[in-house]
Amino acid sequence: MSRQQRDALDAVLRSAPRSTIRPTPEEQRSGFAAAVSRPAPEGVVTRRTVLGGRPALELEPVEASGRGRLLYLHGGGYVIGSPDTHAGLVGELARRTGLRATSVDYRLAPEHPFPAAVDDGLAAYRELLASGTDPRDLVMAGDSAGGGLSIATLLAAREAGLPQPAAVVVFSPWADLTLTGGSIRSKESADPIFTEADVRAYADLYVGAGDRAHPLASPVFADLTGLPPLLVQVGANEVLLDDAVRLAGRAGADGVEVTLEVGPGLPHVFQHHYGRLDEADAALDRAARFLTAHLSAGRPDADHLEPVH
Template sequence: MTRQQRDTLDDLLRSIPRTPDPEPEAARLAFARGITRPAPDGVATRRTVLGGRPALELEPAGAADRGRLLYLHGGGYVIGSPDTHAGLVGELVRRAGIRATSLDYRLAPEHPFPAALDDGLAAYRALLDGGTDPAELVVAGDSAGGGLAISLLVAARAAGLPQPAAVAVLSPWTDLTLGGDSIRTLEAADPIFVAEDLADYAGHYLGDGDRAQPLASPLFADLTGLPPLLVQVGAHELLLDDAVRLAGRAGAGDVEVTLEVWPGVPHVFQHHYGRLDDADAALDRIAGFLTARLTAPQLAAR
């Protein structure tokens, strides 16, 4: 069924009307209507605050007492929220058996770079200051949130903070200069984006700022010292080369890195769990990767 599921999903995504660079608030509402799925049964949610920002805590039934995920949602730094990603994050923690905090970081253009990074770093610091052992902390994010997760860890290293046990990124946006060949070569294959979409998001986030600065485009950062990294990406997306080049650069920095390129699927295909077998398999692999690197004894026995 996988090929049929991929084709059906591709057709569905291509049927969605396009509105070039809509106003941010309109884009946020449209994204929320199109992508939001509730947390799955058995995953409790509650509003909280982390590092001075609103956040959503997700806890699966029977979660281990130890082990925590900090999640950074995608949306080009302009759209998205913990609510739009409650289903995705809930499915991930249900499989991993750990709690997650999904951060509502500030969005551009109202809050351009480095607001999202500052919020992410503040949340990470708050977890550590609150007693979370970094060996029992993992970080993940999708799309812009995947790039933000890498930038966060680079900033944490510069601040003298310990690294988490592992990091997983889904279709990460790591090069805001749009320098990857796949930005051009895969435009016909990508059912979601055209290059202008990414350029618009980058403009909202950075304005006239340097798009190659390492904390905005972590592809250009020194990744030495980062924790084990899992990178998942679809073969039918403009950001394929962002993911592949990130993995190569991490490997060159002696980071333990696993790159998974999933055939025939689009950007952040994991959102389509329950109707795309690849999405369910990918979430299982992320959960296994993260929990295998946590030291919590309850998790080690899973």
């Protein structure tokens, strides 16, 4: 892969202006949208919909492979981001898997603090099952806070007695809101995007005075027994490196089939940079293969299964 591409990306990310005055959530949302939004790729049709009582964006490849579904939860520290900011990334994953994807516009903090996002993730997952989606034909994915939220959603589903999906992929998951991972400090100079203070500010807005070690806020402290096969991708140059490493370790200790990929020299959610960073395209290809490998497409009995309520 290209060292030149990695270095160029690092320089671009470091060149973003930083203010000593922290912007308001609304200012952060508009700035984030302007900085990262990319349209859905050619050949992927988007439409507005509602899932679990929340607005959502459906992204369907023109050549969708079949009945499989992808549920996606976007990143943004539980404060910023939307299905629109992630239309490019989710569309790329949908295109590479050949799956119809639904990206949920879950409620954001500080207007809607923990556990609102988890409630919305669970409601979306529950509705997919209730509408007839076989869990063996359903996969999940998420990035950053959406990665942690994906795991929290599956934990909430398990506690609600719902079946698990076929597989889950998380990109640079934020999985420890107590900020006790060593990389929060040791990787601060290597991370071109975040400082410890940045991450702490998001945790303050999402959890406030609540329990930041709650398993649904910080899945690194959860019992992950019974979760589906998990792929964790993370960059080595990010303060959340240890969140990903410890989440994968916890999953493995709890008997979950887990694969951890650490990309050397790569920043937070480097997959956003598909088309201009070779490692991003390769990672998305691997994520797509992982998800489709675990789907039950072509099962002869699939059409005879009863929907889950």
